[in-house]
Amino acid sequence: MSDALVLQSAPAVTSGDPLDTNPWPRLYLNGHWTLSEYQQLLKQTAAPTQTPRSLDASGLKSIDTAGATLLLDLLGAETLGALVESATGLSDERRALLQMVAQSMRDREQPAAPEHRWGDGLESLGVLTVSGWQQLMQFFAFTGLTITSLLTLLPRPWRWRWTALVAQMQQAGLNAVPIVALLNFLVGAVVAFLGATVLAQFGATIYTVDLVAYAFMRELGVLLAAILLAGRTASAFTAQIGSMKVNEELDALKVQGLSAIELLVIPRLLALVITLPILGFIAILSGIAGGAMVAVLSLDISLTQFIGIVQQVPLLHLWLGLAKAPVFAVLIALIGCLEGFKVGGSAQSVGERTTASVVQCIFVVILLDAVAALFYMEMDW
Amino acid sequence: MSADSVVIRVRGLVNTFGSNTVHKDLDLDISRGEILGVVGGSGTGKSVLLRSIVGLLRPSSGEVEVFGKNLLTLSSQERALTERRFGVLFQQGALFSSLTVLENIALPLIEHARLNRAQATRLARVKLALAGLPANAGHLYPATLSGGMIKRAALARALALDPEILFLDEPTAGLDPIGAAAFDQLLLTLRDAFNLTVFMVTHDLDTLYASCDRVAVISQKKVLIADTLENVAANPDPWIQSYFHGPRGRAAATAATGNAA
Numbered sequence: 001m002s003d004a005l006v007l008q009s010a011p012a013v014t015s016g017d018p019l020d021t022n023p024w025p026r027l028y029l030n031g032h033w034t035l036s037e038y039q040q041l042l043k044q045t046a047a048p049t050q051t052p053r054s055l056d057a058s059g060l061k062s063i064d065t066a067g068a069t070l071l072l073d074l075l076g077a078e079t080l081g082a083l084v085e086s087a088t089g090l091s092d093e094r095r096a097l098l099q100m101v102a103q104s105m106r107d108r109e110q111p112a113a114p115e116h117r118w119g120d121g122l123e124s125l126g127v128l129t130v131s132g133w134q135q136l137m138q139f140f141a142f143t144g145l146t147i148t149s150l151l152t153l154l155p156r157p158w159r160w161r162w163t164a165l166v167a168q169m170q171q172a173g174l175n176a177v178p179i180v181a182l183l184n185f186l187v188g189a190v191v192a193f194l195g196a197t198v199l200a201q202f203g204a205t206i207y208t209v210d211l212v213a214y215a216f217m218r219e220l221g222v223l224l225a226a227i228l229l230a231g232r233t234a235s236a237f238t239a240q241i242g243s244m245k246v247n248e249e250l251d252a253l254k255v256q257g258l259s260a261i262e263l264l265v266i267p268r269l270l271a272l273v274i275t276l277p278i279l280g281f282i283a284i285l286s287g288i289a290g291g292a293m294v295a296v297l298s299l300d301i302s303l304t305q306f307i308g309i310v311q312q313v314p315l316l317h318l319w320l321g322l323a324k325a326p327v328f329a330v331l332i333a334l335i336g337c338l339e340g341f342k343v344g345g346s347a348q349s350v351g352e353r354t355t356a357s358v359v360q361c362i363f364v365v366i367l368l369d370a371v372a373a374l375f376y377m378e379m380d381w
Numbered sequence: 382m383s384a385d386s387v388v389i390r391v392r393g394l395v396n397t398f399g400s401n402t403v404h405k406d407l408d409l410d411i412s413r414g415e416i417l418g419v420v421g422g423s424g425t426g427k428s429v430l431l432r433s434i435v436g437l438l439r440p441s442s443g444e445v446e447v448f449g450k451n452l453l454t455l456s457s458q459e460r461a462l463t464e465r466r467f468g469v470l471f472q473q474g475a476l477f478s479s480l481t482v483l484e485n486i487a488l489p490l491i492e493h494a495r496l497n498r499a500q501a502t503r504l505a506r507v508k509l510a511l512a513g514l515p516a517n518a519g520h521l522y523p524a525t526l527s528g529g530m531i532k533r534a535a536l537a538r539a540l541a542l543d544p545e546i547l548f549l550d551e552p553t554a555g556l557d558p559i560g561a562a563a564f565d566q567l568l569l570t571l572r573d574a575f576n577l578t579v580f581m582v583t584h585d586l587d588t589l590y591a592s593c594d595r596v597a598v599i600s601q602k603k604v605l606i607a608d609t610l611e612n613v614a615a616n617p618d619p620w621i622q623s624y625f626h627g628p629r630g631r632a633a634a635t636a637a638t639g640n641a642a
Binding site (some may be wrong): 034035036038039042064065066068069073092093094096097100101104105108303344345346347348349 | 478479490494496500503504506507508510511513522523524525536540542543570573574575576629
């Protein structure tokens with residue numbers, strides 16, 4: 001196969017030919033020029049040292065576009081096109097193939113691949129900062145848009161979408177009850193164990209009950225429910241709206257004069273605002289139940305005693321905890337929906353946006369919870 | 382039609398979805414080097430037939446042989462080897478949306494032909510040019526392409542491994558008439574250059590007249606007739622009559638004879 005491409009200079013006999021019909025130097029094309037031989041060919045062939053004037057392909061056994069491309073790279077589109085025209089031993093099909101490849105690549109400047117420069121890192125940091133700022137502004141704009149739509153809808157009860165609302169409440173709320181309850185029950189048990197371990201050293205095991213009750217009413221119940229909702233529902237919102245965008249369904253809504261905010265965002269927003277406080281309440285109860293189980297089974301505190309202590313916790317703490325739920329709900333719903341609207345045209349973009357939505361929701365929920373804890377403490381609540 | 386020139390052989394194909402029978406005892410032969418156009422009303426199972434042949438769909442019963450082998454009974458390795466010998470252009474293009482056009486075309490070259498990235502990209506550029514796309518389209522993502530460009534990019538990907546059989550699902554749908562005519566021409570040139578066998582599902586009468594050697598009509602759950610265009614058009618079946626001799630059919634026929642003259 002080493003003779004795949006041979007350039008032969010003029011033999012002495014024909015040197016007397018007039019220059020324009022002189023077929024030398026002549027290029028001989030041999031063997032298999034196919035994709036399976038491509039690696040071999042790359043190693044064995046080199047661009048001819050002189051521009052050949054004619055081509056003999058009678059030794060060519062097979063050729064495909066890969067071989068044709070290699071030939072094109074070695075000879076250049078102009079030369080190849082001219083050679084193929086007058087080539088001997090070339091079947092019509094192969095002539096057509098070579099000509100088509102030469103033709104399609106003629107006068108075709110390849111765009112240079114983007115260069116890597118120093119300072120690219122700095123540039124991407126800048127791009128990141130600006131886009132972060134823009135995302136924040138976008139979030140505020142989206143919030144405003146949703147609030148105005150909500151206000152225009154409020155006095156028009158005939159445009160309220162009860163079916164969508166109830167469907168979303170079922171998906172985001174009712175279907176989440178088992179996992180929320182189970183998770184909080186387990187965390188409640190863990191907190192009780194933790195409290196018992198630490199407090200036993202002071203002979204104050206009984207205060208484990210207070211620890212569990214305060215922790216779940218003020219903080220953990222609603223926080224854990226919100227984090228679960230961020231992972232479970234915000235991602236669903238983003239993926240639903242994002243796929244609708246990929247399918248041009250959002251455009252279809254728009255050209256029919258329907259508002260995507262009214263149809264898609266508001267039912268989801270209201271559903272979360274209604275269900276998250278309820279889920280939060282269920283979470284608090286399950287957490288305390290988890291604590292009760294540990295207290296009864298391994299701390300020798302009777303159930304009556306446990307309930308008696310829980311009843312002495314001021315109700316204020318329950319309200320302080322539950323008050324955060326609607327705020328979390330609004331943020332989760334808005335971020336989830338907005339990220340859905342930001343999806344570009346591709347499947348990858350749906351994935352990226354879903355990830356972003358979950359991360360943002362969890363971050364915002366925890367941040368806000370910390371701020372609220374600080375605020376409550378400063379207020380001496 | 383000699384037996385060894387048959388590359389696709391379908392015998393007694395039955396496809397049922399629930400209670401809905403799409404194909405019943407469907408027979409079809411496709412011989413090497415021909416361009417077969419498959420026509421039929423909407424919902425007659427043209428795409429289902431294509432999916433059955435390329436092995437994406439397990440038929441309820443019946444046999445499908447490609448290159449004399451039944452894809453569904455092959456080992457996965459043999460099957461991959463056979464599948465490498467055909468290229469499929471899906472109706473919506475089905476380009477991988479997370480890859481650029483060049484990467485889409487280069488992927489099978491890297492995976493199957495064991496080329497390195499630079500070599501594969503070099504070959505991909507030529508396929509891009511063969512499919513009639515401008516060089517700067519190579520670095521774009523599918524989401525930013527127009528419908529016609531997606532078709533061409535998908536064709537370039539289908540041609541990446543120089544397949545022996547090309548399956549096209551409505552290749553000219555969504556192309557402007559000039560683009561569609563160029564596509565017909567491209568198909569003929571490719572067929573001549575590669576001795577390509579083409580299985581083409583189409584609604585485009587102009588494409589049928591311009592490039593198909595034979596036309597198979599799917600109706601009443603089977604291949605009603607598979608023959609040259611003249612013979613098919615002369616068939617007395619009412620659906621065929623209204624298909625080829627309706628206003629659009631007449632216009633395409635006139636255009637085709639006008640070109641020939």
